[in-house]
Amino acid sequence: MARLNAANNAGSKLSASITASDTTLTVEDASSFPAVPFLATLADDEIVKVTAVNGNTFTVERAQEGTTAKDWDAGVSVANRLTAGMYNALVSDEEFTTHKADDTLIKHKAKQIGLEDTSNLFTATELEGAMGELFTNVSNGKSLVGGAITDVDPNVVIPTDPAFQQLADGIGQISTGKKWASGVATSVGGKVKVTGLNFKPSSVTARWENAQASEQGHFSYYMEDQGVSTPISVMIWNPNQGIQPANATMYNDGFEISVGSPTSLDYYWIAFE
Known part of the structure; x- marks a missing residue:
């Protein structure tokens, strides 16, 4: 149902008589009335619903809210007033609060x-x-x-x-690009082992020296990815023993190489993917 409009002090008089069956009426001046749709009361008696306005002529639905359509003479009053139907259509604060509490999940679904x-x-x-x-x-x-x-x-x-x-x-x-990492690892039992890298190394270079720096050595090796972590033979070098064979293992996250000497030494290493 369309919302009924209203205007303060909106009223005029019929400029011509109408019969009980007429669906149009003409007023002397329609300028004070609101936009359609609105209700108008004739002679404080019949209520009509105005659905269209053309100049001073109203198109109406007769006998609203239980009133009776009648013949009306020119000069009777035509006024836009608050009716019982309009009042009853208003929602009270209590009703609105109840509506929000009871019907939120029913009436206000996203769809x-x-x-x-x-x-x-x-x-x-x-x-x-x-x-x-x-x-x-x-x-x-x-x-x-x-x-x-x-x-x-x-x-x-x-x-x-x-x-x-x-x-x-x-x-x-x-x-x-190719990943790399470096660090210091202490040999244990003649082996240097490094794990926890985020890549599988293929080339490793390392050097060591004792506390007095009187002895030092290094090793380098390159291993093709064989798909398994099995020891392979490599060559390492130190100044005292020269070039010697050793075993090295490449892991998915590091490497391990036999350095020969059981003495614990710090090896400064760098590994490349």
């Missing part, structure tokens, strides 16, 4: 809320449908970003339905 989309961003015309479209677009966008990451670096693992943080982490894991 029942219209969407004003002046930019034509959505196909849906209600909120629930628009939210579904937005979710789908975001999900598709994350899939495209995840696919782009793995296209650049297939070693980066992206979940099927990644969160934004997982996408950010994946971008940070993209390899942009």
